[in-house]
Amino acid sequence: MALPVGTGWLLHHGRDRPDDALLAVLHRQLPETGSVWLAVQPPVRITADATVAVIGALLGGPPHDVTGVRLIGSGSAAPGPASPVGTLAARLGVDVLVPTGSLLFGPDGSLFVHGRAAGADWRRFRADGRHDDLGSRLPAPAWDGAARLAAASRLPAAAVAEEIPAGLWLRSVPQDQADLGDLAYAIPATGDRLRVLLGDAGTGHGRVPVDAVCALLRALPVAVRRQAELLPYGDPAGGPDLAAAVAAELGEPVLVGCGVPTVERSGARSRRWVSARGEPTWEPFGRLLRFQPGSAEPELVEAVPPVTGWPAAPGLSSWPLVPGWQVDALPGGLWVRGAPALRTAGPPECTAVDPDRVVVVVGAPDVAVPSAVWSAVAALLSRLPVPARQRARVVVPQPALGGPDLAVLAGWPVETLRS
Structure with a gap:
């Protein structure tokens, strides 16, 4: 059955309850003139004939007014010129945007395609048969392409980097298989600041080498690097020493976030310290530190009041x-x-x-x-x-x-x- 949700439709078996996370994502999608969102639960391979028929039925006739289609479903597009999504784009005469890997739904409505090692990303199929790879995130932040290049850069042997929705995750021990339920994959992205998660909470591998952090940051464009926010994950106590060493090595200021950013069920954003066990605990009042090269003390640049009702303003701590x-x-x-x-x-x-x-x-x-x-x-x-x-x-x-x-x-x- 087809359920209208927000600016699109969810197709699911009538006997199954729609997935709450998917419903929340669809409700948060911004409307785009002529663009249709189509989500399928459970995810299935797309066929051009079926999709054209479904869109036509939902619109009450042939989809002549549709200027773009966005499909939500993990691995909905098979790569290659013979992809049924390419056929769909040609049949409709419009662009079709589709994920080619595992799709993660952000609590803020964002969409992230996991699996860069396998070439997974958002792919746009055009009506003329061409297709473009657009990156891992939708909507795409300004630093999206920079994160992709940095994740593929050469790092010291003792470290490995991968993309996460918020930016990059740098660890000293690689995982055989990604745990997509890890808090790291739920950290929200911000449009102007790439976040670099350091360490691995709950595994005993909280620390990463200074040279690996510096190598990853140097792989970023200067403008992106200077706005990047380091997030200690699993060893918050060691964060200041690490940040001071990185600032000294790079010879430029380094921003360090206090706590791991999260999105509450209400949609409000907050932060939580994460214990070595990987458990979120309390929300810090000092939120963001700036470490200057050669300075013994960091500067607190962002804070929140500890008591509801106390004034909050930029620079007030x-x-x-x-x-x-x-x-x-x-x-x-x-x-x-x-x-x-x-x-x-x-x-x-x-x-x-x-x-x-x-x-x-x-x-x-x-x-x-x-x-x-x-x-x-x-x-x-x-x-x-x-x-x-x-x-x-x-x-x-x-x-x-x-x-x-x-x-x-x-x-x-x-x-x-x-x-």
Whole structure:
């Protein structure tokens, strides 16, 4: 039976329930004048006669008004001039766009063809018999072609790269067979920034060599490389050291994302740290770091407020807590500190990322923390998002002028750290 969905149709057996992921993808496809989306569940090989008849029936007559057809179904097109999709394009007199490998449905409505090693991509068959290979992603981001070339570049023997919807995945150990259910394949693409996933969460192979990262980045055009975002995957604690080494080797700034980007069921985008077990945990408040060559400290360039209702704006990473004290977003948690005039040399050395812990640093060595601050910290902890609240730890740098107010912080784990 044929089910109209969004700007196209889903053909499926009446006894089967339509696939939710496929329905979501069809609902999110943008309308194009004259273009018809046609999805088949389960995927089948396309025959020209059947498809022409189906399109004609759906439109109530011969498909004279159709200017393009897009087929959704894994491996719908067999390569070669004798492809039935080529015959379909000639019969209809329009372009037909079709995937030639395994089709992954992004939660944001994007479509990715997996299997570059076998030449899989989106292929456009023209009415005059020609066909073009268009790349792996639809819609295609500006860096799509650059990702394809970089994935095929020569890398050190200890690393392997492959394309994923968000960009590239660099690992130290190749997989015999791709696990398309891995979180790596669900990271959404962005049109202006290629993402490079580093390591392999859940396998014990979280780290990749610095020279391999540099070789992959050098294979990208300069404009794409300078906007690329590195994503530690499986070893977030080692991300800063790796990024600093890459920036020094390349002699140019390097962007590092905090957490793995995801798309929620509602369609909202977020990020989550991923543990060494491969499990998404909590959403970091510091989102994006820039490492400069030769600099000891990265620059936080993107953050989100830790509490619903607090203001969010580009470049904003600090929020007032009580008079004279503020809350700073960090990749590994939060820092509650005195106003800038009271700031010491920098954040205490207890802000390393741990996907299973949210570190809330209060104060700094040799700085007294007023009682009003402890009360505000307790209120702040209770308002954190649930995944962060469940993992929150209060850390007090030592030596401190007066200890934490344990009565106010009752129920929250408190640790001290000696400098």
